[in-house]
Amino acid sequence: MDLNYSAQETAFRDEVRAFLRDNLPAEVSRKVIEHRHLKREDYMRWQDILAARGWLGGHWPKEFGGQGWNHVQAHIFDEETALAGAPRVVPFGVNMVAPVIMAFGSQQQKDTWLTGIRTNKHWWCQGYSEPGAGSDLASLKTRAELSADGTHYVINGQKTWTTMAHYADMMFCLVRTTNEKRKQEGISFLLIDMKTPGITVRPFLTLDEEHSLNDVFFDNVRVPVGNRVGEEGKGWTYAKYLLGFERTVVAALGFSKRELGTLKRIAASEMRGGRPLAEDARFSAKIALAEIELMALDMTVMRVLSSRGKAPGPEASILKIKGTELQQTITELMMEAVGPYAVPFVPEAIDGNDDGAGPAHAAPLAATYFNWRKVTIFGGSNEIQRNIISKAVLGL
Amino acid sequence: MDLSFNDDQKQLQDALAKYIERDYGFERRRAYQGTAEGFSREVWAQFAEMGLLSLPFAESDGGLGGGAAEMLVVMTAIGNALMVEPYLATVVLAGGAIARAGSGAQKAELLGGIAEGKLIAAAAFEEPGARFNLAHVATTAKKAGAEYVLSGSKAVVLHGGQADRLVVSARTSGNVADEKGISLFVVDRKARGVSVRDYRTIDGLRAADISLDGVHVPAGALLGAEGAAFEVIDAVADAGVAALCAEAVGVMESLNRQTLEYIKGRQQFGVPIGSFQVLQHRAVDMFIHAEQSKSMAYLAAIKAPVVENSAGPSVGEAASVKERRRSVSAAKVHIGNSGRVVAQDAIQMHGGMGMTNELAAAHYAKRLTMIDFVLGDSAHHLSRFEAA
Numbered sequence: 001m002d003l004n005y006s007a008q009e010t011a012f013r014d015e016v017r018a019f020l021r022d023n024l025p026a027e028v029s030r031k032v033i034e035h036r037h038l039k040r041e042d043y044m045r046w047q048d049i050l051a052a053r054g055w056l057g058g059h060w061p062k063e064f065g066g067q068g069w070n071h072v073q074a075h076i077f078d079e080e081t082a083l084a085g086a087p088r089v090v091p092f093g094v095n096m097v098a099p100v101i102m103a104f105g106s107q108q109q110k111d112t113w114l115t116g117i118r119t120n121k122h123w124w125c126q127g128y129s130e131p132g133a134g135s136d137l138a139s140l141k142t143r144a145e146l147s148a149d150g151t152h153y154v155i156n157g158q159k160t161w162t163t164m165a166h167y168a169d170m171m172f173c174l175v176r177t178t179n180e181k182r183k184q185e186g187i188s189f190l191l192i193d194m195k196t197p198g199i200t201v202r203p204f205l206t207l208d209e210e211h212s213l214n215d216v217f218f219d220n221v222r223v224p225v226g227n228r229v230g231e232e233g234k235g236w237t238y239a240k241y242l243l244g245f246e247r248t249v250v251a252a253l254g255f256s257k258r259e260l261g262t263l264k265r266i267a268a269s270e271m272r273g274g275r276p277l278a279e280d281a282r283f284s285a286k287i288a289l290a291e292i293e294l295m296a297l298d299m300t301v302m303r304v305l306s307s308r309g310k311a312p313g314p315e316a317s318i319l320k321i322k323g324t325e326l327q328q329t330i331t332e333l334m335m336e337a338v339g340p341y342a343v344p345f346v347p348e349a350i351d352g353n354d355d356g357a358g359p360a361h362a363a364p365l366a367a368t369y370f371n372w373r374k375v376t377i378f379g380g381s382n383e384i385q386r387n388i389i390s391k392a393v394l395g396l
Numbered sequence: 397m398d399l400s401f402n403d404d405q406k407q408l409q410d411a412l413a414k415y416i417e418r419d420y421g422f423e424r425r426r427a428y429q430g431t432a433e434g435f436s437r438e439v440w441a442q443f444a445e446m447g448l449l450s451l452p453f454a455e456s457d458g459g460l461g462g463g464a465a466e467m468l469v470v471m472t473a474i475g476n477a478l479m480v481e482p483y484l485a486t487v488v489l490a491g492g493a494i495a496r497a498g499s500g501a502q503k504a505e506l507l508g509g510i511a512e513g514k515l516i517a518a519a520a521f522e523e524p525g526a527r528f529n530l531a532h533v534a535t536t537a538k539k540a541g542a543e544y545v546l547s548g549s550k551a552v553v554l555h556g557g558q559a560d561r562l563v564v565s566a567r568t569s570g571n572v573a574d575e576k577g578i579s580l581f582v583v584d585r586k587a588r589g590v591s592v593r594d595y596r597t598i599d600g601l602r603a604a605d606i607s608l609d610g611v612h613v614p615a616g617a618l619l620g621a622e623g624a625a626f627e628v629i630d631a632v633a634d635a636g637v638a639a640l641c642a643e644a645v646g647v648m649e650s651l652n653r654q655t656l657e658y659i660k661g662r663q664q665f666g667v668p669i670g671s672f673q674v675l676q677h678r679a680v681d682m683f684i685h686a687e688q689s690k691s692m693a694y695l696a697a698i699k700a701p702v703v704e705n706s707a708g709p710s711v712g713e714a715a716s717v718k719e720r721r722r723s724v725s726a727a728k729v730h731i732g733n734s735g736r737v738v739a740q741d742a743i744q745m746h747g748g749m750g751m752t753n754e755l756a757a758a759h760y761a762k763r764l765t766m767i768d769f770v771l772g773d774s775a776h777h778l779s780r781f782e783a784a
Contacts, residue, residue: 005397006397284782289729293730296726297688303694306399306400386676386680389680395656
């Protein structure tokens with residue numbers, strides 16, 4: 001039993017750190033660390049740098065152009081990049097659709113799309129949720145009917161909560177190809193070019209007045225049959241296959257470590273009763289409890305990494321629940337830390353184009369807090385995660 | 397980085413599970429608890445036979461050189477079966493102090509006796525009014541020729557009334573609560589001037605308040621250097637906390653199993669109550685508490701070995717004292733809080749049955765709750781974590 005990284009793992013970590021030191025643009029990491037809004041070009045700039053190094057999809061198997069990193073290496077990469085303030089790698093291509101294409105895609109799909117993802121040529125979005133299909137995803141209604149000549153699917157319907165659809169070149173999409181008794185059957189998995197006629201992307205603002213989410217409407221959108229992954233009607237199986245691919249990245253360990261550090265810096269600079277807030281017993285106890293939660297999460301991730309080789313269990317659900325709860329605790333404490341300056345809302349300051357009101361670190365904190373309420377809802381709400389554990393582990 | 401158990405460690409785990417299955421059912425435990433000493437000498441002899449009583453000590457001291465993994469395995473098993481034997485008091489705390497501070501002769505005699513199962517020892521570190529601060533030592537040890545004379549009071553000494561020897565902290569210089577000036581002495585429980593108020597604990601163990609009234613001990617009873625015992629006490633207590641954390645995990649896992657079984661079987665409104673989502677999610681949270689607690693128990697065990705530098709591949713990394721304190725206190729805070737929740741919810745989910753003393757689950761809930769108050773509660777360790 002040894003908590004230390006091996007010499008090999010340490011060498012890899014040092015390599016990642018050196019790469020970050022030499023290649024992560026300071027103006028991008030500053031935006032990330034200061035909770036400023038990132039634009040498409042910020043993500044693309046960083047992902048181009050990773051792609052050039054062959055590290056966009058470094059955890060992919062070598063046969064698909066990855067580095068073949070093992071779980072520990074992938075974890076080290078995730079943690080170090082987050083700690084350094086790199087933008088998160090947009091997960092929809094690299095982490096979500098890629099494993100499905102690798103497992104079930106045709107050779108042509110592999111050649112086209114995996115290459116496009118690895119080289120950062122294509123931005124992907126996820127077409128799962130619908131107005132009537134959230135946690136109950138299998139009740140989705142977007143229809144795909146085969147054209148008379150059998151060459152195309154014709155799509156009609158609506159997707160929603162589609163993150164960064166306005167930036168996306170491609171969407172992987174669950175559609176209903178037939179109506180079956182079991183709603184999980186009759187669903188197919190399509191790859192859709194976002195420039196296809198009939199697709200309308202309509203933005204809406206989240207409660208922090210940020211635009212990252214969209215409705216996507218399909219009006220007789222023609223998608224070549226060759227863009228279907230695997231068999232017709234098996235889309236649900238493929239979507240669920242992804243769950244088995246959940247990596248420890250869902251714990252967002254590096255993110256929470258970085259943000260806890262930011263919280264401590266803010267608490268050290270804010271004052272209460274003439275003393276730094278960090279020395280206020282009531283507030284410091286809250287930070288300490290969050291830090292202890294972080295240590296527990298860190299150790300759980302280490303245990304998960306140690307037990308690899310065995311079938312992936314419900315660990316991802318635990319990591320999702322505890323990881324997101326912790327992120328919310330930290331964003332909440334950051335907002336609390338700035339006291340009255342949580343209240344002003346100056347969007348230009350969040351974009352970095354205005355000094356805002358109060359200390360510079362204060363401007364984005366309430367907005368970030370509200371935005372971060374999403375993490376316990378998306379990716380399978382934490383209630384759904386509890387249902388998974390209840391069924392899969394506890395047998396209830 | 398590898399947190400898995402090796403084959404030997406898995407074998408130990410299996411052996412203990414089989415032993416519990418065969419010889420340590422809940423009715424047996426109840427019987428052992430009801431004896432005059434409150435535990436089973438027979439079980440203790442079997443512990444000796446299995447090598448558990450010398451497990452954490454260095455091979456050069458006649459031990460087996462077990463490390464973090466071995467202690468996790470043993471203490472989790474003790475928690476699983478809710479064992480009432482004085483393993484924490486004798487092996488981890490008193491044994492740990494002797495192994496760290498004792499001379500060759502002291503180790504040979506005392507660790508030898510412990511290993512054979514013939515010597516029960518207890519650690520008398522805490523005092524009335526000290527509230528978990530182990531540097532708060534008002535008990536004095538005054539030099540008188542070739543002897544020391546000890547006077548003072550010790551509080552809630554685990555298995556103090558059953559111990560043959562007590563490892564007592566006493567002040568040889570300085571003021572109450574100074575870390576400097578504390579010494580350790582090995583005191584015969586039956587020595588003149590030692591009086592013991594032995595009692596049951598609410599979780600089925602035994603403890604004692606002990607007063608020392610001019611107790612004469614020879615100079616050879618001094619354990620380690622005079623006035624420099626605090627670091628030993630602090631490290632030993634941390635190993636004790638790590639052991640308690642692992643025990644708590646064993647208790648939680650067993651209690652969660654019992655609760656699950658109950659809600660799957662108990663019918664109300666014509667269905668098993670486990671079909672209600674409100675109970676399912678509560679059961680999931682109890683499961684997650686146990687998993688996170690296990691993670692923290694691993695951390696504590698790795699950072700706070702019973703004996704530093706024991707041989708074998710399973711020894712934790714040489715942690716700095718600060719790092720050890722920080723990790724151990726974090727673990728105790730986490731497990732104190734999680735233990736409270738799991739115990740409360742287990743009682744609640746058993747309904748009226750959870751209120752009966754007949755049910756094993758009630759006893760698991762009691763132990764789990766009381767672990768928080770041994771060697772520092774969550775509030776104490778939260779402060780210690782922040783100070784580290």
